[in-house]
Amino acid sequence: MSDVLKSLIEIVGKNGVSTNAEELWYYSRDPGVLEPHRPDFVVAPKTTQQVQKIVLLANSEKIPVVPMGAAMALTGLVIPLKGGIVVDMKRMNRILEVNPLARYAVVEGGTSQGMLKAYLQKHHPELRHSLPDAPAATTIAANVSLHGQGRLSQQYGFNSDMVTGLEVVLPTGEICSIGSPSLGPYWFSKSPSLPDLSGLFLGWLGTTGIITRLGLMLYPNKKIRDVEIFVTDRPELVPEMLYRLTHLELLEDINAWFQPKPLVFKDNYQITIYFTGDDDDEVEFKRKMVWRALQPYMDSKDGGFMSIQYMKQMLLEMPQRTIADFADVAKGGGFEYSGPIIPIEHFPRYAAKLIELAEKYNLLYAGAARLISGGHAMMFAVSFAFNREDADMMLRVKQALDEATEFALQQGGIPWKPNFHEQRMILQRMDPNTRRILEMIKRNLDPRGIMNPGNWEAN
Amino acid sequence: MEKTYPIRHGDVVHRCFRCGYCKFPGDYTDFNCPSYKAFGWDTYSPGGRMWLIQAWMNKEITTSPHFAEIMYACVACDNCKNQCVFPKFRDFLPEIFEEVKEKLVEEGVVPPPVRDYFKAMTIYGNPYRLPRDARGDWAKGIDVPEFSAQEYLFYVGDVGAFDEVGCRMARSVARVLMKLEVSIGVLKEQEISDGNDVRTMGETELFRRLALENITTFKEKGIKRVITLDPHAFNTFKKDYPALGADFQVFHHTEIIAERMRAKRMELFNYPLTVTYHDPCYLGRHNGIYEQPRNILKAIPGLKLVEMQQHGIDSFCCGGGGGNFFTDILGAGDERPNVVRIRQALETGAGVVAVACPNCAKMLLNAVKEEGVEDRLEVLGITEIIERASANL
Ligand SMILES: Cc1cc2nc3c(=O)[nH]c(=O)nc-3n(C[C@H](O)[C@H](O)[C@H](O)COP(=O)(O)OP(=O)(O)OC[C@H]3O[C@@H](n4cnc5c(N)ncnc54)[C@H](O)[C@@H]3O)c2cc1C
Numbered sequence: 001m002s003d004v005l006k007s008l009i010e011i012v013g014k015n016g017v018s019t020n021a022e023e024l025w026y027y028s029r030d031p032g033v034l035e036p037h038r039p040d041f042v043v044a045p046k047t048t049q050q051v052q053k054i055v056l057l058a059n060s061e062k063i064p065v066v067p068m069g070a071a072m073a074l075t076g077l078v079i080p081l082k083g084g085i086v087v088d089m090k091r092m093n094r095i096l097e098v099n100p101l102a103r104y105a106v107v108e109g110g111t112s113q114g115m116l117k118a119y120l121q122k123h124h125p126e127l128r129h130s131l132p133d134a135p136a137a138t139t140i141a142a143n144v145s146l147h148g149q150g151r152l153s154q155q156y157g158f159n160s161d162m163v164t165g166l167e168v169v170l171p172t173g174e175i176c177s178i179g180s181p182s183l184g185p186y187w188f189s190k191s192p193s194l195p196d197l198s199g200l201f202l203g204w205l206g207t208t209g210i211i212t213r214l215g216l217m218l219y220p221n222k223k224i225r226d227v228e229i230f231v232t233d234r235p236e237l238v239p240e241m242l243y244r245l246t247h248l249e250l251l252e253d254i255n256a257w258f259q260p261k262p263l264v265f266k267d268n269y270q271i272t273i274y275f276t277g278d279d280d281d282e283v284e285f286k287r288k289m290v291w292r293a294l295q296p297y298m299d300s301k302d303g304g305f306m307s308i309q310y311m312k313q314m315l316l317e318m319p320q321r322t323i324a325d326f327a328d329v330a331k332g333g334g335f336e337y338s339g340p341i342i343p344i345e346h347f348p349r350y351a352a353k354l355i356e357l358a359e360k361y362n363l364l365y366a367g368a369a370r371l372i373s374g375g376h377a378m379m380f381a382v383s384f385a386f387n388r389e390d391a392d393m394m395l396r397v398k399q400a401l402d403e404a405t406e407f408a409l410q411q412g413g414i415p416w417k418p419n420f421h422e423q424r425m426i427l428q429r430m431d432p433n434t435r436r437i438l439e440m441i442k443r444n445l446d447p448r449g450i451m452n453p454g455n456w457e458a459n
Numbered sequence: 460m461e462k463t464y465p466i467r468h469g470d471v472v473h474r475c476f477r478c479g480y481c482k483f484p485g486d487y488t489d490f491n492c493p494s495y496k497a498f499g500w501d502t503y504s505p506g507g508r509m510w511l512i513q514a515w516m517n518k519e520i521t522t523s524p525h526f527a528e529i530m531y532a533c534v535a536c537d538n539c540k541n542q543c544v545f546p547k548f549r550d551f552l553p554e555i556f557e558e559v560k561e562k563l564v565e566e567g568v569v570p571p572p573v574r575d576y577f578k579a580m581t582i583y584g585n586p587y588r589l590p591r592d593a594r595g596d597w598a599k600g601i602d603v604p605e606f607s608a609q610e611y612l613f614y615v616g617d618v619g620a621f622d623e624v625g626c627r628m629a630r631s632v633a634r635v636l637m638k639l640e641v642s643i644g645v646l647k648e649q650e651i652s653d654g655n656d657v658r659t660m661g662e663t664e665l666f667r668r669l670a671l672e673n674i675t676t677f678k679e680k681g682i683k684r685v686i687t688l689d690p691h692a693f694n695t696f697k698k699d700y701p702a703l704g705a706d707f708q709v710f711h712h713t714e715i716i717a718e719r720m721r722a723k724r725m726e727l728f729n730y731p732l733t734v735t736y737h738d739p740c741y742l743g744r745h746n747g748i749y750e751q752p753r754n755i756l757k758a759i760p761g762l763k764l765v766e767m768q769q770h771g772i773d774s775f776c777c778g779g780g781g782g783n784f785f786t787d788i789l790g791a792g793d794e795r796p797n798v799v800r801i802r803q804a805l806e807t808g809a810g811v812v813a814v815a816c817p818n819c820a821k822m823l824l825n826a827v828k829e830e831g832v833e834d835r836l837e838v839l840g841i842t843e844i845i846e847r848a849s850a851n852l
Binding site for chain 1: 462473474475476477478479480482483486487488489498499500501502507510511513514519520521523525526529544545547548768792
């Protein structure tokens with residue numbers, strides 16, 4: 001047995017480390033199209049102190065450390081590109097605190113979205129968090145590590161904007177609190193009125209430390225949720241429609257999407273509009289305002305509301321489980337999306353590009369955009385399904401996604417949850433001074449280059 | 460060229476997206492896959508298993524003791540099948556896991572306790588290594604007749620026949636059935652194993668032999684209707700035996716008792732007790748029987764039925780399914796399923812966990828002892844509760 005393995009067993013116990021072929025095989029990949037790479041160890045800590053010891057060991061041995069949640073980012077962000085230790089965070093899944101009046105929760109770094117949802121439903125039904133439509137098993141810490149978005153991002157911004165404090169194990173092993181918890185017991189603010197150090201960790205894809213605890217803003221959970229879908233066959237009108245909808249300042253979530261299958265959706269662009277209320281009057285008022293905002297398009301026969309009774313339950317589900325079904329449209333257990341963050345007026349050109357790429361590479365596609373912060377930006381998901389048994393199809397998806405990222409960069413968009421190759425494309429295009437800051441931060445926080453290496457690296 | 464697969468449903472295995480919904484109950488309260496909860500590696504979740512099977516079929520990993528352990532750690536509770544978001548293949552998940560175990564049996568690479576189980580079944584006809592003629596001992600002290608043209612055979616199965624807790628439950632069920640004037644007879648030492656767990660552990664040939672022998676005996680004795688103590692036997696009699704030529708009807712004891720209690724008033728005294736009911740996987744998820752056991756409990760005056768958060772289709776398995784009752788592959792660690800389940804029961808504030816399966820009874824009773832909560836929680840078969848209520852204890 002190697003010394004490192006012995007030390008890891010000392011830290012987390014026998015059941016917390018694996019070097020079995022089965023775990024090494026599984027933890028060397030994610031469900032996307034990137035090539036796998038084997039870790040040397042898979043470790044599952046249960047406490048911050050264990051995480052700290054793992055990182056200290058890795059640091060002294062100069063072994064890579066890759067924090068992992070549910071591995072569902074799909075872009076290979078948890079593939080140990082340079083081997084080392086994959087740290088499966090999911091055994092750290094306690095919900096430590098809910099402050100109902102200040103509306104925040106404190107959770108451990110491997111807590112899943114689903115468990116927080118269930119916990120709130122049971123103990124604080126008047127509160128909710130911004131659930132992404134990612135599978136319920138995905139973790140909250142990972143989601144903020146990649147600037148995810150959820151049901152409340154239209155109203156309140158990226159999910160990472162909703163962080164109220166962090167506990168991080170730095171690459172050099174120090175345990176560090178960020179925001180109000182660095183001064184006292186409360187987890188209500190990640191920055192103001194301090195310099196916002198959370199920016200050293202949020203969006204860094206696990207390259208600057210391991211989040212072991214985080215505070216998260218909670219929001220009112222209104223008693224009723226409802227949904228409408230507006231359909232148009234003119235993509236060029238979508239940004240204006242979204243603009244009118246966001247002007248209302250009333251809506252929970254707004255998604256614009258299009259897909260060729262099933263046939264009812266072909267050549268159409270749907271806008272799903274979610275709204276909430278504590279009673280029917282509030283809900284009906286909002287519905288009326290939504291209809292009023294989009295009335296001009298109905299008058300000009302450019303769009304109309306769909307009858308959605310039959311799919312309402314599915315649409316209102318959180319997370320929307322059927323989204324994962326896209327992985328089976330090619331009968332093959334896979335899809336991957338790149339989702340650049342873009343200004344909303346660019347929706348039509350991205351839509352056209354997606355359709356063009358699907359045709360060029362002969363792929364099944366879906367396009368979906370979620371508005372962020374009242375329309376200041378949108379995440380535009382370029383999704384392609386693939387059959388895992390079909391290596392050629394997987395290659396075509398990879399090429400199509402690379403091309404989509406290239407396109408996004410040309411258009412001034414920001415690739416979201418970029419894979420290591422796309423990160424390089426970003427760094428190459430980035431203002432050199434900005435890149436230098438980024439590199440400086442990384443070098444200073446992680447002098448031995450052990451944290452998720454291969455990511456946010458120019459070479 | 461058409462690809463060939465080592466298992467029958469090999470062609471759908473790669474369609475798993477490993478999204479992880481299969482790990483949860485419908486409301487995501489906690490992990491609901493016992494082997495994932497117990498071991499904590501993604502490989503022990505249904506999605507992890509699917510991916511490993513794909514790798515194994517593609518020869519990216521080889522058959523190994525660890526691979527076998529992962530496969531045999533599945534408790535066949537069917538939670539994954541209900542939670543998987545892929546309607547086109549989710550129904551095959553439990554079968555896929557079973558098919559792999561079949562292959563492991565063929566290859567002779569099974570965990571030692573599985574090997575020992577098969578050995579005991581082959582030599583003794585029961586996993587307890589007890590003499591065959593001790594099989595009827597459970598019925599000592601109660602006046603249950605041997606089967607001879609009664610309306611129903613009361614079939615107790617291995618656990619009901621040999622395990623102390625199972626025997627207690629079997630006697631109680633027999634007494635209540637007789638009190639409700641259900642015409643039953645038993646096979647005593649002529650009874651043999653139903654083979655449900657033999658089948659889930661992949662020994663299909665032994666299962667076939669057991670099933671055919673049971674079918675022949677039942678035919679020879681003119682048995683047309685069977686009441687089982689145990690949901691495992693109920694499951695295999697109902698689902699697997701017809702294809703092998705069985706032509707008898709099968710009922711779980713809670714079905715018959717619920718119906719009889721509706722039709723025939725049983726004298727039940729006020730029994731002020733808070734009870735939570737644990738759904739056995741082979742009764743609930745596998746066969747959709749959720750209401751009858753609850754209706755029986757609700758019929759007891761004064762009894763308050765409270766539900767665990769994970770109940771009904773979302774029930775958390777006691778850990779005894781898939782043969783684990785005998786092999787105990789999940790029996791170590793803080794998160795072993797029976798202990799987890801008992802913690803869930805304690806949360807309800809109930810003083811009794813009601814069960815309808817002897818395996819669950821034993822698993823949960825052990826957990827109550829291990830957790831040292833005997834003074835707070837009792838594990839009782841549903842009929843044992845009825846008997847107490849009718850005896851005005
Ligand atoms: C069907 C489907 C729908 C989706 N919908 C959405 C959506 O609506 N919104 C959305 O935002 N995303 C969505 N996603 C993408 C993705 O699943 C989510 O962003 C999810 O939050 C990723 O979480 P994870 O636990 O799987 O992360 P992982 O893939 O495990 O990790 C992602 C990154 O976070 C890092 N990381 C993990 N844990 C830590 C930690 N504790 N500390 C530091 N770094 C860490 C990893 O190293 C990696 O770089 C969707 C995906 C699918 C498959």
